[in-house]
Amino acid sequence: MRSPVAFVTGASRGIGLAAARLLGENGWRVALGYLHSRTQAEDAAAALRESGCDAFAVGGDVSVREEVERMCRAVEERLGGVDLLVNNAGIAQQKLFGDITPEEWERMFAVTVTGAFHCCQCVLPGMLRRGGGRIVNVASMWGQTGASCEVHYSAAKAALIGMTRALAKEVGPSGITVNCVAPGVIDTDMCAMLDASARAALADETPLGRLGTPLDVARAILFLAGEGGSFFTGQVLSPNGGFVI
Ligand code: NAP
Numbered sequence: 001m002r003s004p005v006a007f008v009t010g011a012s013r014g015i016g017l018a019a020a021r022l023l024g025e026n027g028w029r030v031a032l033g034y035l036h037s038r039t040q041a042e043d044a045a046a047a048l049r050e051s052g053c054d055a056f057a058v059g060g061d062v063s064v065r066e067e068v069e070r071m072c073r074a075v076e077e078r079l080g081g082v083d084l085l086v087n088n089a090g091i092a093q094q095k096l097f098g099d100i101t102p103e104e105w106e107r108m109f110a111v112t113v114t115g116a117f118h119c120c121q122c123v124l125p126g127m128l129r130r131g132g133g134r135i136v137n138v139a140s141m142w143g144q145t146g147a148s149c150e151v152h153y154s155a156a157k158a159a160l161i162g163m164t165r166a167l168a169k170e171v172g173p174s175g176i177t178v179n180c181v182a183p184g185v186i187d188t189d190m191c192a193m194l195d196a197s198a199r200a201a202l203a204d205e206t207p208l209g210r211l212g213t214p215l216d217v218a219r220a221i222l223f224l225a226g227e228g229g230s231f232f233t234g235q236v237l238s239p240n241g242g243f244v245i
Pocket of ligand 1: 009010011012013014015016033034035036037038060061062063087088089090091092111138139140141182183184185186187188189190191
């Protein structure tokens, strides 16, 4: 039996990179999506190949339909049909609501929601043909609760959660699961804008007393992708250290 194939978007850094590595270590063949960080993604893919996992890096902007179609074709040609799609590519921005420009609002939704839409539409025909598949969308606890100064981010992540629940109902009868992870504050480049005191305050507010790591989220993704996740669909799994219960 062939090893299953995972396509992880935004796998050049942070959570996506940790997920790609963990999937590779657990027998998946992995396509690592990137936008700008080509060298990081290619180096990560090469390291995975050295450890015996078939992996390659594929570049493109998830918000652009033609680029997603090209990436999905490349994954299929190189590794085979996608069994697991992880919609992880994302951007963040902290701004007062009144200062968000229409372009920034649209970009947030284009990457977060439309990007996931394009990727799902491109891989679903193959999953439907093969009679199964898994989709994991990377949302955020702010999509569950809302965050001040991140209204566009929170709204886009809430939309991703809504999309997850609706699509899960539509494709469940075809043997395809669609779930979300909604991480808490995770120590990646995305949090680089936080100074030491903000990070300490966030860790303090977290019942488990620390920020999350990319691996904390990767483990939740691996769970939803694996045997343990078989009867989960339309769910939001929240590795957040107890920040939001
Ligand atoms: P990160 O370190 O900033 O990495 C973001 C990744 O997304 C990079 O690989 C980047 O690619 C890729 N990307 C950005 N825009 C893209 C686009 N238009 N097309 C394709 N790829 C694109 O972020 P992270 O913290 O790992 O976050 C990963 C996901 O988790 C995001 O969806 C984020 O919203 C979510 N999340 C993060 C946290 C947190 O606290 N860090 C909490 C909750 C949820 P390049 O590097 O190649 O440009």
